Amino acid sequence: MKIVTLTPTIAPLTSIGGLGDILEDLPKFLKNLGNEVYVITYDHQNKISKRPHEIVKKIEVKYQGSKLFFDVVKAVHPSSNFEIFAFSNPEINQLDSWDPIKYEIFADLVVSFLSDIENIECVSGHDWPCGLAIAKCHEKLNLPTTLTIHNEAFKGPIIEYKGHIFSFLEHGIYFSDAVNTVSPNHAEEIRNLDFLKKLCKEKPFHGIINGIDTDVYSPESIIERMKNLSNGKLNPKDYCYIENYDISNAAVVKPKIKESWFCKCENLKKYINDWNEMDKSNISGSDIEIHGNIKGKLKTPMIGFVGRATYQKGFDLIFETMPEVLEENNANFVLVSKGEKSIEEKIKDFAESYPDKIMALVGHCPPIIPIIYAGCDWTVVPSLWEPCGLTQMESMSYGTPVIARNTGGLSDTVISLHPDPHKNPNFDIATGVLFNDYDKYGFKWGIEHGLYWSFYNLEEACLFINYKHVHCPESPYEENSPLYMLIKNCYHHVQKNLSWQNNDSSERYRALFGGAMYKHYF
Secondary structure (H helix, E strand, O other): OEEEEEOOOOOOOOOOOHHHHHHHHHHHHHHHOOOEEEEEEEOHHHOOOOOOEEEEEEEEEEEOOEEEEEEEEEEEOOOOOOEEEEEEOHHHHOOOOOOHHHHHHHHHHHHHHHOOOOOOOEEEEEOHHHHHHHHHHHHHOOOOEEEEEOOOOOOOOEEEEOOEEEEHHHHHHHHOOEEEEOOHHHHHHHOOOHHHHHHOOOOOEEEOOOOEOOOOOOHHHHHHHHHHHOOOOOOHHHOOOOOOOOOOOHHHHHHHHHHHHHHOOHHHHHHHHHHHHOOOOOOOOOOOEEEEEEOOOOOOOEEEEEOOEOHHHOHHHHHHHHHHHHHHHOOEEEEEEOEOHHHHHHHHHHHHHOOOEEEEEEOOOHHHHHHHHHHOOEEEEOOOOOOOOOHHHHHHHOOOOEEEEOOHHHHHHOOEOOOOOOOOOOOOOOOEEEEOOOOHHHHHHHHHHHHHHHHHOHHHHHHHOOOOOOOOOOOOOOOOOHHHHHHHHHHHHHHHHHEOOOOOHHHHHHHHHHHHHHHHHO
16 A cells, blocks of 8 residues: 655654654554555754755745745655655754744645655545645545644644635644544543534544554663663763663662662763753754652652653643652652643653652653653553543553553553452452543542552552562562562553554554545445
8 A cells, every 4th residue: 555644753853742753654554554654744953954864856845926846855764664755845844843834834735746746545644733735635646645633632723725714724624534532532532522523524534543663662771772862972871870671670660760761860960961062953952951859769669750841741630649659658759741831841840849759751862751650660541532642551561550540541551450359359460550530639549549559558559469479579560569560560561562563553444544535435
């Protein structure tokens, strides 16, 4: 099948959020199925044209009466090895990656570029920036089209096209032949939203779970990944203890990473300082500000958070709940976030207000994220809503269980420890804790349920776990402790059920494209 994929961002070149991470992987695995895949995007901040490339075409378009000239830059993705075609113009490149002006122009660029390519079978767009391009490919090129909704809350500005006054996202939905979102549970949650119900009335609407590439998100190659994400300029072994690990020694290595990077923070601060000083012009990332500090012993639970600074990610719950939880449960908290400036400022104040308990890394530093996952005992994902979420999958891939709200893709990917392990001691399959109510009490219960059964109640937990040995573990990291079992469960769950390699998501996308072709032509 000859597929065109349109995307606003691609990790690790031009991405901050999960959309770019998905578009780093999905084309690779579609290609592995034997498809021919064209990936089309923008040359944001010249980050693609700074890599080895060739100019394969020049395009002239008009925007509001002015002529604009673009190079089509062809490059190869640095890790996934698929070809990228990026539209490059010195002035337009410098606009914000989400500037709507870019995506009005993008639609005409896509039509012009694809008009010379024969036998395209389907054009697939991702999120609101690609909505108008999908509409124009459908109408001007008469091609089958699909739109993937990664977050329906972001619709883009309202514009007129073909007599329809819609947002960018709504244009994409209306003119596409098939639509999907990024998890089965979220598809059911939003299916009856008024605008979706109206626009998708006579076309397929599916939920296809995202995946992660376990060749990349892997504790067996954590050192190499950190080096790659710093463009080979920072070797984590020069700063703190770090070791590649697997499921056989995860319970030994993870506590050492925790102690070296977080219980002794000076080396972490030196790493961040060197990151800030290095040239990041051809990789994704920004400078990091460190606020707050952590002091704790190895047996002090370490809770982590990685996510964009938006209200969707549950920051009101974090600010309200975490101080009380950390004080009452003798735990520490480290978070990495970048996004809305108002939330970033609150994060800084939050960390500074609780010395020795909270450390906030404000900015975007991709190579430090594997350390957060590997070095923490639990991560939290208290989202108000979550179409799919990747942070929980990445956390589990490094063997770290997740406390998450029972919503969207979080429900599809986290296997919750039973609320009452006395009745159902499912320590043999659980990969985290799901809480239902979006309020302080629900979030607090989720965290304390996880900590109680993994750190503070080992003796009682012994009654419900089938041990090979008679003795009860004295340490959370000891073999056959509840945390040890959760670590193993996380790793195996990701490998077997959530990886692009072993789930059927790429096949489902191919089926979606086939359905779009059938709808379009028949």
